[in-house]
Amino acid sequence: MLTTVQFTCSDCAQTIEVNDEMRETILETGCPVCTTAAAEDDFSTA
Numbered sequence: 001m002l003t004t005v006q007f008t009c010s011d012c013a014q015t016i017e018v019n020d021e022m023r024e025t026i027l028e029t030g031c032p033v034c035t036t037a038a039a040e041d042d043f044s045t046a
């Protein structure tokens with residue numbers, strides 16, 4: 001079963017549901033919308 005977490009950008013406030021793979025990608029490359037760097041704290045289980 002895939003773990004889904006919710007990413008909320010600290011800069012643009014965009015909320016996106018992501019799986020583990022997308023989570024890793026966002027941690028590496030930043031917010032998909034505004035490219036602001038993401039931190040572990042920006043992810044929460046829905």
Ligand SMILES: [Zn+2]
Nearest residue numbers: 009012031034
């Ligand atoms: Zn953003």
